[in-house]
Amino acid sequence: MIAANGASIRHPANIVLLCVAGITAPAFVYWMDYQKKHSKPALIPNDLWRKDAFSAICVMVFIAWGVLNTLEYSFSLQ
Secondary structure (H helix, E strand, C coil), X not given: CCCCCHHHHHCHHHXXXXXXXXXXXXXXXXXXXXXXXXXXXXXXXXXXXXXHHHHHXXXXXXXXXXXXXXXXXXXXXX
């Protein structure tokens, strides 16, 4: 939606979606901490992020995803 027209970020639906995303990310971290403290299964326990190997792999996947999306967008413009 936003890639088609930069001004579309001002549409109320896009603003609401960005706000919801901004709220749910910290809520997910809190929920995983709550699950772990009450000995319930957690999708991604927060202590897993403290492991260097896991964090490095997540960062590399995020960067690779960004590069691939950038290439896809660039190639579609040519």
